[in-house]
Amino acid sequence: xETKTVETxxxxxxxxxxxxxxxxxxxxxxxxxxxxxxxxxxxVEPDLGYIHRSIEKMCERDSYQQIxxxxxxxxxxxxxxxxxxxxxxxxxxxxxxxxxxxxxxxxIIGELTRISSHCLWWGVMxxxxxALTTYFYGFRDRELINDIFEETCGARLTMNYNxxxxxxxxxxxNFIKRVKDFIVHxxxxxxxxxxxxxxxxIFHKRTKGVGILSxxxxxxxxxxxxxxxxxxxxxxxxxxxxYSALDKVTFxxxxxxxxxxxxxxxxxxxxxxxxxxxIEQLIDNIPEGEYRVATNAVIKLPKGEYYQRVETARGELxxxxxxxxxKNPYRLKFRSPGFSNLSLLNHIAVGGKIGDLxxxxxxxxxxxxxxxx
Amino acid sequence: xxxxSDIFKGIKTLLTGMSVTGxxxxxxxxxxxxxxxxxxxxxxxxxxxxxxxxxxxxxxxNRHRCTGCQKCEIACPNGTxxxxxxxxxxxxxxxxxxxxxxxxxxxSMCTMCGxxxxxxxxxxxxxxQNFENSVYDRTALTRVLNKPGSKLMPGxxx
Numbered sequence: 001x002e003t004k005t006v007e008t009x010x011x012x013x014x015x016x017x018x019x020x021x022x023x024x025x026x027x028x029x030x031x032x033x034x035x036x037x038x039x040x041x042x043x044v045e046p047d048l049g050y051i052h053r054s055i056e057k058m059c060e061r062d063s064y065q066q067i068x069x070x071x072x073x074x075x076x077x078x079x080x081x082x083x084x085x086x087x088x089x090x091x092x093x094x095x096x097x098x099x100x101x102x103x104x105x106x107x108i109i110g111e112l113t114r115i116s117s118h119c120l121w122w123g124v125m126x127x128x129x130x131a132l133t134t135y136f137y138g139f140r141d142r143e144l145i146n147d148i149f150e151e152t153c154g155a156r157l158t159m160n161y162n163x164x165x166x167x168x169x170x171x172x173x174n175f176i177k178r179v180k181d182f183i184v185h186x187x188x189x190x191x192x193x194x195x196x197x198x199x200x201x202i203f204h205k206r207t208k209g210v211g212i213l214s215x216x217x218x219x220x221x222x223x224x225x226x227x228x229x230x231x232x233x234x235x236x237x238x239x240x241x242x243y244s245a246l247d248k249v250t251f252x253x254x255x256x257x258x259x260x261x262x263x264x265x266x267x268x269x270x271x272x273x274x275x276x277x278x279i280e281q282l283i284d285n286i287p288e289g290e291y292r293v294a295t296n297a298v299i300k301l302p303k304g305e306y307y308q309r310v311e312t313a314r315g316e317l318x319x320x321x322x323x324x325x326x327k328n329p330y331r332l333k334f335r336s337p338g339f340s341n342l343s344l345l346n347h348i349a350v351g352g353k354i355g356d357l358x359x360x361x362x363x364x365x366x367x368x369x370x371x372x373x
Numbered sequence: 374x375x376x377x378s379d380i381f382k383g384i385k386t387l388l389t390g391m392s393v394t395g396x397x398x399x400x401x402x403x404x405x406x407x408x409x410x411x412x413x414x415x416x417x418x419x420x421x422x423x424x425x426x427x428x429x430x431x432x433x434x435n436r437h438r439c440t441g442c443q444k445c446e447i448a449c450p451n452g453t454x455x456x457x458x459x460x461x462x463x464x465x466x467x468x469x470x471x472x473x474x475x476x477x478x479x480x481s482m483c484t485m486c487g488x489x490x491x492x493x494x495x496x497x498x499x500x501x502q503n504f505e506n507s508v509y510d511r512t513a514l515t516r517v518l519n520k521p522g523s524k525l526m527p528g529x530x531x
Contacts, residue, residue, distance in 0.1 A: 066450040069486035133394055143406050154422035154500065160486045168491055172422070196390045201383040297444075297492075 013037050019357075021050045027124065028368030030342075032357075039353045044346040052372045059332040064090050064164055064299040067332065072158035074334065075370035077117040078312040080149075081110045083162035088243055089308035089319045090164040093301040100245070101289040102166045104282050107245040108179065109149075109161065110310075111275040115186070116145040117313035118272050121365045125265065126197050128362040129206045134197055141189050148178045164299060166292030179283050183276055190272060198269065207262040211348040211360035214259055221347065222340035225315025226267040227364055231259035237311035249281045261356075264363035298327050314338055314365055338370040419502045424485040427454075427478055428501035429518040436526040437519055439497035441473040445489035453483045473519060480506060480514040495529050 019032040029050035035043035055074060059067045064086075071082035084106050091098060123138025146156040152172045153159040161168055197203055213223065218231040228235040236253045238246045254270035256263035301323035309318045315337025322331040341364045349357045410417070419425070431437050441458040455477040463470040490498055498518070508514060 062450055065448070065488060066486075069450060069484060069488070140406055150423060151420045152422070154420070154424040154487065155485060158485070160488075163491070168487060169422070172420075192393050196393045200386045200390055201379070202387075 014042055019354075021047075027366060030366065030368045030371070032345075034354070034357075036354065041349055041352055041354065041357060044349050044357065046342055046345060048368075048372050050372070051369050053369075055373045056332055056334060060328055060330070063327050064301070064329070067329075068162060068164070069158070069160040071334075072160055073369060074336065074373055075312055075314060075317070075338065075367050076157055077120060077367055078110075078113050078314065079157065080106075080113040080153075080159055080161060081310055081312045082317060083160060084110060084244070085308055085310040085312075085317050085319045087162045087164050088310065089306050089321055090299065090301065092308060093304070093306045093321065093323065094164070094295070094299070096165060096293060096295065098166050098293055099289045099291070100287040101291060102293075103245040104286050105167060105171055105291070106162065107249075108279050108282050108286075109152075110244070111278045112145050112148065112179070112182075114275050114313045115272050116142045118268050118275075119145070121268060121313075121362075122193060122197075125362045126203075128358050129203060131197060131200075131203070134193075137189075137193070137196065141186060144178075144182050144185065148175065148182065151175070151178065163292070165295040166290070168292075170291040171286075176283060176286070179279060183280060183283075186272075186276060190269070190276075193269065198265070204262065206355075206359050207265060207363075208260060210261045210352060210356045211363070212258075212260045213344060213348050215257075217344065217347060218259070221344040223315070223344055224337050224340060225311070225313070226254070226264055226271065227315065227341050227344075229254055230256045230263040230267045230363075232257040235316065237309050237316050241309060243308075243310060245282060246278075249278050251278050261359050261363045268363075268365075300325060300327050301329070309335075312337060314367065314370070315341060334373060336370045336373065338366050338368075342366055342371055419504070422500065423502055423504075424487060424500050425504040426480055426501045426506065427483065427489065427498050427518070429476060429498050431520055431523055432526065435520055435523045437497060437523050438495045438526050438529045439473050439476060439519065440495055440525060440529060441471045442494065444492045444494065445498065448488040448492040450486065450488070451482045451484060453479050454489055455479070472525060476518040478516050478518050480516060481511050497529075 014035055014037045017034050017036060019034055021029040021031040031047040031050065033045040033047055034041060053073070055070050058070055062070070068083050068086050071086050072079040075082055119138045119142040123135040126132070126134025126138075149159055150156050152175050153161040213227070213231045215232045218228045218233045223231070223233065224235050232255060234240075234253060234255060239253045251274045254267045254274060256267050301321065303323055303325040306321045306323070307318060309316050311317075316335070317337055318335030320333040320335065321329045324330045345361065345364065349360055352360070429437050429439060441456055443456050443458070446454045446456050456473055457475040457477065458471055459474045460469045461472040462468070487500075490500060506514065
């Protein structure tokens with residue numbers, strides 16, 4: 001019975017290959033079931049579950065303070081923003097007003113996280129299309145941000161710096177100086193990125209007109225973040241639903257209308273400039289004050305449903321908490337940006353070549369632990 | 374004709390990119406951020422807040438600050454900390470008082486979230502800087518943090 005369905009689904013020239021789960025271009029344990037005709041892709045079916053750790057179920061077991069550290073392990077490249085999402089959701093539910101100082105520091109750290117994530121993406125994007133040098137350059141600049149995080153938060157990747165009610169400890173005395181040094185450094189390095197990769201003709205040939213996503217499809221597939229914005233869909237949560245100190249700063253939403261791989265690339269490069277300008281506006285006037293508001297040792301949310309959305313480096317992250325008034329959530333759902341962005345891969349990759357699929361996936365910027373959770 | 378102009382444009386952009394890499398080729402030692410890790414072990418200094426492992430500082434008279442309140446054990450999401458406690462006689466008042474027998478720390482389960490240290494009312498535990506934790510047997514990662522025969526520092530109340 002099984003063989004019969006396979007025969008009817010496949011035409012005589014088509015065959016099937018596995019891409020992943022250990023393929024270097026999938027950046028994690030994502031398995032893609034490709035139906036191909038020669039080099040032309042007929043169908044892409046993502047197969048998930050290789051790094052499923054049941055984080056949502058573990059959240060039902062943990063207290064609200066303990067949930068925060070689990071979100072580090074979802075989208076590990078924007079862990080600070082994930083932490084912030086859970087903390088904001090809990091603070092909104094408790095109707096707890098955090099001090100201005102906390103809001104500003106959270107925003108600065110969030111934008112630094114975004115730059116660090118985009119640096120890594122830029123390096124890996126170049127590596128995927130065959131330019132290994134970018135990998136080292138991207139990691140070189142990311143290293144400086146990691147040092148800032150290590151000095152202030154104590155960890156380089158899984159920071160767990162936010163707690164419901166504020167920050168775990170105050171910023172390090174060197175923090176402001178280091179961030180300022182980084183801004184000066186990175187402003188000289190970003191034009192280098194452009195000279196190295198953005199203007200390269202070979203890179204243009206690999207990316208322009210590849211993996212085109214229209215605005216209508218971006219909306220109907222639920223695309224968010226740079227993927228949606230490259231198709232002309234204005235979906236920046238920071239702009240439309242500002243949280244923390246983002247309502248005090250002015251920045252442009254990076255928007256492109258082409259919707260192809262190159263447009264997604266340009267949107268992310270522009271976002272790095274915008275993040276730098278946000279940090280510049282805030283770093284000189286961090287208000288004095290408390291870095292933390294005392295909460296009860298056992299946080300109990302009032303009965304009800306709470307939703308908080310933030311913009312991570314990949315798109316919109318939603319935290320949906322259902323509370324029954326106990327110290328654990330009854331249900332906690334994460335709306336992860338990577339999952340929606342992966343769902344449109346089949347739509348934009350069909351008809352292209354296998355090499356184009358790698359370039360397309362690189363600009364979707366998938367982080368598999370975020371998709372699988 | 375576009376064939377030749379494409380070739381020239383390609384060569385030009387390649388040379389633009391190579392001018393960036395060439396600059397770093399000639400000035401590679403300046404501004405290198407690579408850490409020569411195993412070679413610089415003697416001089417390597419981690420940041421003050423670096424989360425390596427949980428340690429319990431003792432003073433010269435082998436006394437620690439842990440009252441055995443078990444707040445860290447409750448705060449830990451993974452069951453990393455296990456406190457085996459007992460009731461001892463307080464020397465000053467003569468009353469029965471809770472004291473720790475063993476502060477067991479399973480480093481192999483620790484996610485370095487820092488909630489235990491954040492919640493500790495007496496600052497009995499803090500972060501250590503050691504990060505070289507490779508062992509051949511993972512039972513070596515289960516540690517008893519309070520030293521044998523150690524006592525509670527006088528005047529520490531939770």
